[in-house]
């Protein structure tokens with residue numbers, strides 16, 4: 001049986017400007033780089049990039065788990081990582097030494113994350129000049145009375161051919177979600193709205209996706225493979241945002257996506273280049289080719 005030597009190193013990476021979402025303010029991305037070396041001396045790297053407010057393990061859980069594995073591990077250890085450690089499943093499985101590939105997407109295939117609030121109005125243009133055509137803007141942070149007029153301003157300012165996605169991070173209530181969707185159905189300017197309600201409100205989101213024409217995407221609801229399977233079973237047939245770095249085992253994720261042919265939009269969790277490359281490889285294979293992927297985030301770091 002193949003055995004590996006495991007080493008790991010935690011990292012900290014500060015955002016150029018804090019990231020503001022309904023979950024709060026995020027200033028530093030922390031994670032772990034893991035390295036596996038097989039008996040022939042082949043090395044592979046992987047990244048554990050937890051997102052605990054999305055339901056993944058914490059950084060501390062991940063460090064404790066890596067420590068507990070010890071320096072010598074076997075391939076079975078990698079296959080039996082418990083499902084409550086999805087970021088560890090991803091990072092360690094990706095670190096298995098293999099032929100490296102480096103997927104290259106055109107700029108127009110990334111969705112670029114704009115800053116929340118008014119700052120979006122000044123930010124989109126340079127991203128557009130660099131080739132970006134899809135932009136994502138966070139809502140559910142300020143009041144409806146503030147955000148709807150700002151959105152309309154943003155939508156008017158974007159050139160023909162631009163696409164907008166809205167992401168509420170589960171921060172709306174049912175009334176607010178309906179107000180947004182009524183307006184969006186009329187303006188027809190939005191590709192989809194992401195996670196309008198919290199994950200506990202799945203039935204209401206299924207209902208909304210039947211009542212309005214603007215598509216709805218689940219994100220927080222489907223953070224891990226188990227949740228993804230659960231929502232599919234409960235009848236969700238809209239868009240699924242998949243963050244491979246916290247979804248769990250890439251192997252099992254691949255199986256699920258291929259079996260059910262879901263409308264998947266792969267997306268970043270602000271991982272470093274190591275996790276990003278592994279996530280992009282999965283996106284190239286499994287993300288809906290007609291939609292931009294949520295990896296336009298490098299401008300958030302120096």
Ligand SMILES: [Mg+2]
Pocket residue numbers: 167169194195219220241
């Ligand atoms: Mg989201």
